[in-house]
Amino acid sequence: MSSGCRSACSSNARSRKQFDSNNSTDDETVIRVCNCGLQVVTRTAWTTANPGRRFCGCPGTNGSYCRTFTWVDPPMCQRSKEVILDLLKRLSRSDALIEELNQHFTKPVDRVFITSLVKTIEQNHFPHVDPNITAIRTAVAKVNQCFGTCLCYRYGLYRWNHLKERHATFTWLINRPGVRWIPRLKLLLVDEHLWEEIERENHLAQAYRWDIEPA
Numbered sequence: 001m002s003s004g005c006r007s008a009c010s011s012n013a014r015s016r017k018q019f020d021s022n023n024s025t026d027d028e029t030v031i032r033v034c035n036c037g038l039q040v041v042t043r044t045a046w047t048t049a050n051p052g053r054r055f056c057g058c059p060g061t062n063g064s065y066c067r068t069f070t071w072v073d074p075p076m077c078q079r080s081k082e083v084i085l086d087l088l089k090r091l092s093r094s095d096a097l098i099e100e101l102n103q104h105f106t107k108p109v110d111r112v113f114i115t116s117l118v119k120t121i122e123q124n125h126f127p128h129v130d131p132n133i134t135a136i137r138t139a140v141a142k143v144n145q146c147f148g149t150c151l152c153y154r155y156g157l158y159r160w161n162h163l164k165e166r167h168a169t170f171t172w173l174i175n176r177p178g179v180r181w182i183p184r185l186k187l188l189l190v191d192e193h194l195w196e197e198i199e200r201e202n203h204l205a206q207a208y209r210w211d212i213e214p215a
Helices: 004-024 080-104 106-125 134-146 153-158 160-174 192-199 203-208
Strands: 040-044 051-057 069-071 179-182 187-190
Touching: 051 080, 160 179
Parallel strands: none
Antiparallel strands: 040 051, 051 069, 179 187
């Protein structure tokens, strides 16, 4: 062998030795450089024979790999393999179940929740609904006449009790002696000596509620 070849081989050996020393571990069986001259990579096998067992191999270039291969982890006992494979199956089933729930149940559950929430809000804000349609329409018409508003039947359906109270208050008010109601001007004229007495009535505040105020 010529001196040039010996020098090149010696240089490669020193480089390989230096690389190995800089990347050494307690496991002396791990290969650090593959047959392609590249640093090997550590991967994990998930085969039935070796589930979760790590190995070192060629990182590959342009989709090709050399035959460099060695195990990092020691051989697994049969019991360990069975336990790991069983856990993997359970995890897979859990993931599949979660995905199924997301696809088939999330939207209906959201709709049920929203529907329940809306019903709760309606129950809290709208009192008992009187089924007497004629009475509701009559009350809405009377309130529209008194206030000059344009309330619809649907509004009256949801706020029937409030409308009855408002109508009763105005009926009580405009029928009192000394009180005159002018619908065109939406104006109440009250004799001065009656005003203090009227203000003492607890339900008088209903007479001053407008449509935008809560019931």
